Amino acid sequence: MNHDQQSCFVIEGRMALPYQYFAGAVGSRFIVALRDDKKILAVRGAKNGTTFLPPRQTCERTFESLEDNWVEVGPDGTVTGFTVIRYREPYQPQEPPYVLALIRLDGADAPIVHLVECGEVASMRVGMRVRAVFADDPVDNILAIRHFTEVK
Secondary structure (H helix, E strand, O other), X not given: OOHHHHHOOOOOOOOOOOOOOOOHHHHHHHHHHHHHHOOEEEEEOOOOOOXXXXXXXXXXXXXXXXXXXXXXXXXXXXXXXXXXXXXXXXXXOOOOOEEEEEEEEOOOOOOEEEEEEOOOHHHOOOOOEEEEEEOOOOOOXXXXXXXXXXXX
16 A cells, blocks of 8 residues: 555445425525415515526625515526436436426526426427426425426
């Protein structure tokens, strides 16, 4: 062994780290609106008109509070980029191949990432118009939007 290998101490193993994510007041309102009302809410800055999705409490440009400036966006949007996933990912509800896309919802100023069901992945394209398809059963996370599908 050289000196570098002797000075490194490596322990191999697996560790489970249970945790809870605190969504806060803004994130909670966003998730509840998705789950209960099947609405996609964002927040809009009064000073510069920027619409943030996912919503946030404060505008990073103007430092104004946004938590009282709610607007509904989508459910339609435009694909601005995408990738085809061809391997099994245990945290995704899809079997490969599937599409993860950047979707700029109508009324929002930045895209979100979400699943798109488009039939054959070869039919996916930038500029495609898509619409949110909400989960049938209540879900307490972004998968309350089950996926997006092409608007024909």
